[in-house]
Amino acid sequence: xxxxxxxxxxxxxxxxxxxxxxxxxxxxxxxxxxxxxxxxxxxxxxxxxxxxxxxxxxxxxxxxxxxxxxxxxxxxxxxxxxxxxxxxxxxxxxxxxxxxxxxxxxxxxxxxxxxxxxxxxxxxxxxxxxxxxxxxxxxxxxxxxxxxxxxxxxxxxxxxxxxxxxxxxxxxxxxxxxxxxxxxxxxxxxx
Amino acid sequence: xxxxxxxxxxxxxxxxxxxxxxxxxxxxxxxxxxxxxxxxxxxxxxxxxxxxxxxxxxxxxxxxxxxxxxxxxxxxxxxxxxxxxxxxxxxxxxxxxxxxxxxxxxxxxxxxxxxxxxxxxxxxxxxxxxxxxxxxxxxxxxxxxxxxxxxxxxxxxxxxxxxxxxxxxxxxxxxxxxxxxxxxxxxxxxxxxxxxxxxxxxxxxxxxxxxxxxxxxxxxxxxxxxxxxxxxxxxxxxxxxxxxxxxxxxxxxxxxxxxxxxxxxxxxxxxxxxxxxxxxxxxxxxxxxxxxxxxxxxxxxxxxxxxxxxxxxxxxxxxxxxxxxxxxxxxxxxxxxxxxxxxxxxxxxxxxxxxxxxxxxxxxxxxxxxxxxxxxxxxxxxxxxxxxxxxxxxxxxxxxxxxxxxxxxxxxxxxxxxxxxxxxxxxxxxxxxxxxxxxxxxxxxxxxxxxxxxxxxxxxxxxxxxxxxxxxxxxxxxxxxxxxxxxxxxxxxxxxxxxxxxxxxxxxxxxxxxxxxxxxxxxxxxxxxxxxxxx
Numbered sequence: 267x268x269x270x271x272x273x274x275x276x277x278x279x280x281x282x283x284x285x286x287x288x289x290x291x292x293x294x295x296x297x298x299x300x301x302x303x304x305x306x307x308x309x310x311x312x313x314x315x316x317x318x319x320x321x322x323x324x325x326x327x328x329x330x331x332x333x334x335x336x337x338x339x340x341x342x343x344x345x346x347x348x349x350x351x352x353x354x355x356x357x358x359x360x361x362x363x364x365x366x367x368x369x370x371x372x373x374x375x376x377x378x379x380x381x382x383x384x385x386x387x388x389x390x391x392x393x394x395x396x397x398x399x400x401x402x403x404x405x406x407x408x409x410x411x412x413x414x415x416x417x418x419x420x421x422x423x424x425x426x427x428x429x430x431x432x433x434x435x436x437x438x439x440x441x442x443x444x445x446x447x448x449x450x451x452x453x454x455x456x457x
Numbered sequence: 458x459x460x461x462x463x464x465x466x467x468x469x470x471x472x473x474x475x476x477x478x479x480x481x482x483x484x485x486x487x488x489x490x491x492x493x494x495x496x497x498x499x500x501x502x503x504x505x506x507x508x509x510x511x512x513x514x515x516x517x518x519x520x521x522x523x524x525x526x527x528x529x530x531x532x533x534x535x536x537x538x539x540x541x542x543x544x545x546x547x548x549x550x551x552x553x554x555x556x557x558x559x560x561x562x563x564x565x566x567x568x569x570x571x572x573x574x575x576x577x578x579x580x581x582x583x584x585x586x587x588x589x590x591x592x593x594x595x596x597x598x599x600x601x602x603x604x605x606x607x608x609x610x611x612x613x614x615x616x617x618x619x620x621x622x623x624x625x626x627x628x629x630x631x632x633x634x635x636x637x638x639x640x641x642x643x644x645x646x647x648x649x650x651x652x653x654x655x656x657x658x659x660x661x662x663x664x665x666x667x668x669x670x671x672x673x674x675x676x677x678x679x680x681x682x683x684x685x686x687x688x689x690x691x692x693x694x695x696x697x698x699x700x701x702x703x704x705x706x707x708x709x710x711x712x713x714x715x716x717x718x719x720x721x722x723x724x725x726x727x728x729x730x731x732x733x734x735x736x737x738x739x740x741x742x743x744x745x746x747x748x749x750x751x752x753x754x755x756x757x758x759x760x761x762x763x764x765x766x767x768x769x770x771x772x773x774x775x776x777x778x779x780x781x782x783x784x785x786x787x788x789x790x791x792x793x794x795x796x797x798x799x800x801x802x803x804x805x806x807x808x809x810x811x812x813x814x815x816x817x818x819x820x821x822x823x824x825x826x827x828x829x830x831x832x833x834x835x836x837x838x839x840x841x842x843x844x845x846x847x848x849x850x851x852x853x854x855x856x857x858x859x860x861x862x863x864x865x866x867x868x869x870x871x872x873x874x875x876x877x878x879x880x881x882x883x884x885x886x887x888x889x890x891x892x893x894x895x896x897x898x899x900x901x902x903x904x905x906x907x908x909x910x911x912x913x914x915x916x917x918x919x920x921x922x923x924x925x926x927x928x929x930x931x932x933x934x935x936x937x938x939x940x941x942x943x944x945x946x947x948x949x950x951x952x953x954x955x956x957x958x959x960x961x962x963x964x965x966x967x968x969x970x971x972x973x974x975x976x977x978x979x980x981x982x983x984x985x986x987x988x989x990x991x992x
Contacts (some may be wrong), residue, residue, distance in 0.1 A: 337669040340988040341694025351757035366644035416672035
């Protein structure tokens with residue numbers, strides 16, 4: 267039961283994030299989440315056709331993510347890992363992590379870029395096929411956070427890579443990350 | 458510990474070290490600083506370790522650049538005298554030109570990494586051993602720049618180039634090398650690993666770490682103590698609260714402020730909650746590395762529930778912003794505490810079924826048993842800490858042996874394993890989880906009312922002296938060593954995390970009898986952070 271309740275919250279959050287005015291879509295999805303037997307779900311699914319275009323897009327296509335820690339404090343990694351637990355279960359949105367940058371659509375980068383990882387980061391980016399999206403994950407990657415530029419710390423990610431989406435947070439919660447990842451689907455369609 | 462006992466130990470230490478020390482200072486009632494002559498350093502260490510009634514535990518070792526004060530570099534070695542809660546610092550004055558000292562790691566093998574780090578950062582040489590680069594990679598101009606020296610500017614640009622690391626090369630027929638990282642297949646932090654194998658068996662294993670080295674210790678210099686606290690929270694995400702507590706304790710020991718009972722109790726609750734979430738993450742990781750997704754997923758779900766509980770309880774999933782120097786920033790309502798207690802009771806019941814799943818699976822046990830063994834002697838030599846050390850039979854838990862925060866009122870049961878393999882490390886964590894569940898409920902029952910934050914005096918009595926804060930995080934003991942200047946700004950801050958000590962354990966445990974698929978399993982059975990090692 268816990269899982270169901272959590273999913274409902276997440277769904278609602280995602281919908282809100284896309285379009286605050288779009289209350290109709292909320293009303294449409296709610297019965298689906300609350301549906302208790304398979305027949306109900308079938309009926310509700312048929313109604314999804316009438317959903318808002320934006321919501322349908324968010325639930326369309328699949329993306330593969332390659333994560334890269336460029337010097338974070340490992341809280342971002344913990345939250346990203348939490349996305350694959352049964353409470354958030356991102357694979358049901360068609361999102362998954364891949365082991366190789368060559369298979370990835372999206373590169374998530376966390377932490378301020380360190381001196382020792384700069385070359386590895388650029389190599390990872392270059393290994394990805396087009397179209398590719400870069401997400402700066404967490405305050406460190408978005409704006410350098412509290413870390414000053416030092417001999418070993420080179421600062422925010424967009425000094426080195428073209429960043430498409432910024433997900434700020436210290437660290438961003440799994441739901442915030444999920445919102446950003448769903449946003450990728452729009453960008454990938456456009457790119 | 459009573460005062461008579463303490464005085465006895467003090468007198469004993471004085472007589473042991475009387476030939477070697479120049480001067481003795483007392484920073485706070487439990488902390489003795491001996492200034493030792495450089496040439497007598499090894500003798501003094503031998504004297505400290507020789508006697509049976511004094512059991513010294515090596516905690517950390519660091520250096521400071523005090524050339525602007527008295528023209529010297531200083532070396533600081535910190536020990537804990539077990540069963541007494543007494544801290545001993547050996548301070549050694551080193552010359553300004555070509556600073557060097559007789560190598561400590563010949564007597565204390567655990568000090569090897571510290572000596573290499575001090576060599577990288579200060580250019581201080583440990584005589585008699587090899588000092589290959591550790592923290593700064595090979596492309597850094599070693600011998601030209603020393604980042605922790607005071608005359609090195611914080612934001613100095615250092616050219617980056619690609620210089621290959623040096624590893625043990627395949628040296629026999631049929632041997633080949635597997636390179637992993639620094640960008641790994643899973644969502645973990647960066648580190649470069651090399652396995653030398655014959656067939657499936659791992660013969661040699663090397664790890665190149667310090668990829669996420671940001672120079673946090675250097676960043677903190679010249680900052681106020683409040684700014685330093687924020688940096689301390691960001692040293693590591695997983696043990697964020699343990700780090701910030703250790704940092705606060707270091708300042709509280711320097712300013713001789715005793716935090717209120719309520720604050721220390723709430724701190725202890727949070728420290729235990731952090732242990733809960735960490736151990737559950739570790740169990741989940743061990744199961745998934747062992748190919749046992751059936752238990753890995755429930756453990757991950759369980760952990761997420763604890764994280765949500767932490768969020769409701771403190772306002773942040775990683776406890777950030779809760780700790781303040783002198784206590785806490787935020788009080789916790791009694792109703793929230795009741796809710797926490799109720800939730801934990803139901804979680805404890807749920808955990809029992811998870812435990813059955815993990816321990817009751819023959820396939821998983823088959824993977825864990827005799828994997829990554831470390832015996833007692835190896836563990837002591839490496840200086841292992843935390844559950845990994847206890848699984849090898851080392852009976853040390855600083856919650857019991859140092860008794861910070863509220864642990865003198867609630868002494869936790871310490872669980873000792875014998876086998877020292879991945880299974881023992883898993884079982885130690887499971888047992889500790891039960892202790893944690895009980896401990897939190899006990900503390901909530903006894904929680905006194907009162908204020909949560911003490912005033913910190915403007916002027917501290919001990920400028921240019923090292924204050925020490927210790928906590929036993931989920932991964933092991935971590936130490937913050939802090940020196941303030943006369944304006945209350947940070948002069949030098951040194952962090953020794955649990956993972957820093959245990960990484961050499963992973964390297965030791967992986968080579969030898971294990972096969973390649975065991976590599977990740979051994980790694981996860983320690984489940985170390987990279988961020989707080991690299992800093």
